[in-house]
Amino acid sequence: MTLSKIDLLNKKFSKSLFGYSKSEVDQLMSELADVLGIIADDKKQLVKKIERRDTSIGEFRQREETLRDTLMTTQRMIDDLKTTARKEAELIINEAHSRAEVILQQAHNRLAQIHEDINELKRQRTRFEVELKAVLESHLKTLEISNPELEKVEAIEAKLKFFKKAK
Numbered sequence: 572m573t574l575s576k577i578d579l580l581n582k583k584f585s586k587s588l589f590g591y592s593k594s595e596v597d598q599l600m601s602e603l604a605d606v607l608g609i610i611a612d613d614k615k616q617l618v619k620k621i622e623r624r625d626t627s628i629g630e631f632r633q634r635e636e637t638l639r640d641t642l643m644t645t646q647r648m649i650d651d652l653k654t655t656a657r658k659e660a661e662l663i664i665n666e667a668h669s670r671a672e673v674i675l676q677q678a679h680n681r682l683a684q685i686h687e688d689i690n691e692l693k694r695q696r697t698r699f700e701v702e703l704k705a706v707l708e709s710h711l712k713t714l715e716i717s718n719p720e721l722e723k724v725e726a727i728e729a730k731l732k733f734f735k736k737a738k
Contacts, residue, residue: 585592 585595587593
């Protein structure tokens with residue numbers, strides 16, 4: 572049963588000896604009690620539903636806040652990781668540059684040493700050639716000086732051979 576505010580305002584009771592008809596008033600009261608009972612039950616259910624929804628909303632807000640905090644923490648971690656990665660990359664690059672410079676300097680030093688060694692070997696070769704020429708010229712002069720004596724020795728040997736054949 573449903574009674575509206577308009578139904579109540581427009582309700583007319585018949586009159587009896589002591590006022591309004593008791594049965595009509597009792598019937599209206601019964602109808603009003605039923606309607607108020609239904610309304611009270613509906614209200615309790617609605618209040619419970621609102622409480623459950625408020626609880627859900629609170630949980631969702633808490634979850635949202637937790638997610639927001641997690642996202643912010645994750646973003647900070649990502650930013651920190653990026654910064655750390657950049658710094659490590661810069662360190663690696665700087666170290667590689669330093670190593671390259673050391674290797675390049677060693678190569679230049681080795682090249683300079685090789686040039687010095689080549690120049691030293693050229694000086695030694697020149698000195699050897701000069702000394703060899705001097706020794707050869709000395710031996711040649713010795714041979715030239717010995718030639719007259721050699722001719723005498725050869726002449727004597729030729730005579731000896733001749734005598735040996737003659738015997």
